[in-house]
Structures are given as C-alpha cells and as structure tokens.
Amino acid sequence: xxxxxxxxxxxxxxCQQTWDKLMVATTRTINLSTNNKFNIPDLKVGTLDVLVGLxxxxxKLDTFVESVVKKVAQYMNxxxxxxxxxxxxxLLANGVDLVTYITRFQWDMAKYPIKQSLKNISEIISKQxxxxxxxxxxxxxxxxxLKGNLQNLERKNAGSLLTRSLADIVKKEDFVxxxxxLVTMLVVVPKTGYAEWxxxxxxxxxxxxxxxxxxxxxxxxxxxxxxxxFRKAVDxxxxxxxxxxxxxxxxxxxxxxMKADKEEMNRLSTDKKKQFGPLVRWLKVNFSEAFIAWIHIxxxxxxxxxxxxxxxxxxxxxxxxxxxxxxxxxxxxVLYDLYKHLDSSAAIIDASMDIPGLNLSQQEYYPYVxxxxxxxxxxxxx
Numbered sequence: 001x002x003x004x005x006x007x008x009x010x011x012x013x014x015c016q017q018t019w020d021k022l023m024v025a026t027t028r029t030i031n032l033s034t035n036n037k038f039n040i041p042d043l044k045v046g047t048l049d050v051l052v053g054l055x056x057x058x059x060k061l062d063t064f065v066e067s068v069v070k071k072v073a074q075y076m077n078x079x080x081x082x083x084x085x086x087x088x089x090x091l092l093a094n095g096v097d098l099v100t101y102i103t104r105f106q107w108d109m110a111k112y113p114i115k116q117s118l119k120n121i122s123e124i125i126s127k128q129x130x131x132x133x134x135x136x137x138x139x140x141x142x143x144x145x146l147k148g149n150l151q152n153l154e155r156k157n158a159g160s161l162l163t164r165s166l167a168d169i170v171k172k173e174d175f176v177x178x179x180x181x182l183v184t185m186l187v188v189v190p191k192t193g194y195a196e197w198x199x200x201x202x203x204x205x206x207x208x209x210x211x212x213x214x215x216x217x218x219x220x221x222x223x224x225x226x227x228x229x230f231r232k233a234v235d236x237x238x239x240x241x242x243x244x245x246x247x248x249x250x251x252x253x254x255x256x257x258m259k260a261d262k263e264e265m266n267r268l269s270t271d272k273k274k275q276f277g278p279l280v281r282w283l284k285v286n287f288s289e290a291f292i293a294w295i296h297i298x299x300x301x302x303x304x305x306x307x308x309x310x311x312x313x314x315x316x317x318x319x320x321x322x323x324x325x326x327x328x329x330x331x332x333x334v335l336y337d338l339y340k341h342l343d344s345s346a347a348i349i350d351a352s353m354d355i356p357g358l359n360l361s362q363q364e365y366y367p368y369v370x371x372x373x374x375x376x377x378x379x380x381x382x
C-alpha cells in the first residue's frame with residue numbers, strides 16, 4: 001500500500017499520550033495500520049483571519065503541486081520509455097524512496113525557514129512549483145520535438161516498399177545517370193507477380209531497354225526492381241505498369257539529398273542521446289524538489305487546520321498512518337470512536353453514511369484533521 005493517512009489530534013496531558021492512545025487503538029487486536037509520528041516544527045501562527053484564508057489557499061496549492069509531482073513522474077516514465085524498474089529508481093525524495101521520506105519526514109529549515117510567516121512559506125513553495133512546471137513544459141516540448149522528428153525519419157526508413165524511403169536501399173550503380181535519352185525507373189512488384197513482371201516489363205511501353213531489369217531489394221510482400229527505358233516512354237510505362245498492378249516509385253537518384261537525409265538522422269539521433277542524460281537528471285532532481293515541497297504543504301495544512309480546529313496554544317500530535325489495505329474500513333471506525341468527542345457535528349454526519357445532497361466523498365470530513373497522501377504516482381495520465 002502506498003496510501004498514507006496524515007492525521008492530527010489534540011494533545012491530551014501530553015502529545016505522547018495522544019500518540020500512545022492511537023497506537024493502542026490501531027494495534028490492540030490486529031495491526032490496522034503502521035504508524036509514525038509526523039514531526040511538524042513550531043511554526044508562526046499569525047492571526048485567525050490569515051489562517052482561515054490560508055486554509056483555502058493551501059488546499060488549491062496542494063492540488064497544484066500534486067499535479068506537478070505527477071507530471072514530472074509521468075514524463076520520467078515517458079522518457080525512460082516505460083522501463084518501470086528504472087523509473088522507480090529515479091523517483092526519489094532527498095535520495096531515499098518516497099515511503100522512507102514520508103515516514104521519516106523532517107522539516108527542511110534551509111528551504112522553508114520557520115521564522116517566516118506561514119503565508120511566506122506557502123508562497124516560496126508556490127513559486128518553486130510554478131517554476132518546475134514551466135521548466136518541465138519547455139524541456140518536454142524540446143525533447144518531444146526532437147523525438148518526433150527522429151521517429152518520422154525512422155518511419156520513412158521502415159515499412160512497406162510502397163511508401164518507405166529508398167535512399168538506403170539503392171546504390172549509384174543501379175542507375176543510368178546523366179543520360180539525355182535514358183532513365184532508370186524503380187518499380188515495386190508483389191512477390192506473386194515476379195514471373196509476370198519478367199515476362200511483360202519489356203512490352204509495357206515502347207523503348208524499354210531489353211534485359212535491363214534487376215531485383216534490388218525485397219521485403220515480405222514485394223520486391224523492388226529497376227528497369228531502364230527511354231525518357232519519352234516514361235508516362236506510357238507508368239500507365240501500363242499501374243494497369244498490371246506494378247507500382248512505379250517516383251525516385252530521383254540524388255546523392256546530395258540522400259547524404260543530407262542520412263546526416264539529419266544521425267544528427268537527431270546524436271542530439272537525442274545528448275539530451276537524454278541531462279533531461280533524466282533534471283527530472284530526478286526536480287521530482288525530488290516537487291515531492292518534498294508537496295509533503296511540506298501537507299505539513300502546513302495539518303498545522304493550520306489543527307490550530308483552527310483545536311485552538312491555541314498549539315497543542316496537537318500529527319501522526320502518519322499507513323493503513324493495512326484489508327482493514328481500511330475498520331481503521332476508519334476505530335479512529336471515529338477514538339476522536340468522535342472532538343466534533344459533535346461530525347458525529348451526526350459520518351462520512352461513511354450516504355446522505356443525499358451532501359457530497360461528503362469529495363471533502364472527506366472527519367472529527368480529526370485528515371489528509372491523504374498517495375505515493376502511487378504512475379497509474380494514470382496527467
């Protein structure tokens with residue numbers, strides 16, 4: 001399970017007692033969850049008005065930063081071309097896997113100084129996430145263009161003889177070049193029609209050079225034949241060839257153009273390889289930054305919501321629960337029984353009840369402060 005429940009409850013006589021009560025309730029008969037204390041430092045509280053406004057802003061910021069985290073993770077998946085093991089290796093926070101980072105969370109004092117106001121800290125995170133989002137768009141666009149151009153060229157050099165580029169198949173000696181009167185044509189003939197081609201090609205038009213056809217290349221369905229004829233017979237030859245289900249490819253042997261195409265493909269391939277390493281490194285670093293910022297927002301939300309609900313002085317215990325998947329419903333019931341005294345309205349409106357007109361599934365309101373953290377970042381497209 002990569003789902004965590006980040007909750008908080010007011011301190012009893014001490015915060016340790018709150019923790020002990022939770023541990024007893026969730027592990028008494030069976031382990032309903034794996035629990036860790038979630039350390040939030042002494043942040044500046046500010047005024048009640050600011051906290052109320054900040055509560056809404058942090059909810060929006062949480063959604064935005066989560067989307068940035070997921071976009072970076074998804075793009076890492078795309079760039080590593082779905083090599084799942086490698087993706088997981090690169091999706092780390094501060095050099096450790098995400099579960100370890102969350103369960104051992106420590107506030108980053110250097111990035112988010114706690115002497116600053118809560119609003120300032122949230123603005124630092126917002127700017128940071130916006131920058132990562134914008135950079136990702138620019139880098140992804142550049143890399144995708146490069147990849148797309150390379151794929152188009154690769155596609156040209158693959159596929160059926162009817163459509164693929166012939167530049168890497170033919171050689172200079174396959175053609176009569178620089179002749180005023182003669183020209184070499186390239187014709188795609190189905191494999192079932194080889195005998196027919198050999199029998200009829202000289203008579204498809206006047207002025208076809210006898211015994212001039214050669215099989216240059218074949219794939220599973222057809223072969224590419226060359227044939228030499230007089231220039232004035234070309235239109236007639238094309239018309240008759242079509243009637244006989246032979247396809248004349250429009251192809252001019254041009255060494256300069258062919259060389260340019262090959263160079264372009266090599267250049268794009270080299271550029272892609274050059275960009276790949278730095279791009280993966282950038283994604284790795286910025287995934288870590290975005291994920292760390294996201295968990296700090298969760299910490300901010302728990303702090304703000306706990307102060308708004310439980311009042312001052314600040315006295316609450318934040319706890320991180322990793323639910324046992326089979327016992328999630330039971331865990332909710334246990335938490336409800338443990339904390340229902342905190343909020344009489346929540347006792348009337350239990351979120352597990354389906355009351356028409358109340359869209360509780362969206363808000364997930366409980367008598368204790370609750371936020372979900374889902375570390376499963378790849379089973380979707382952003």
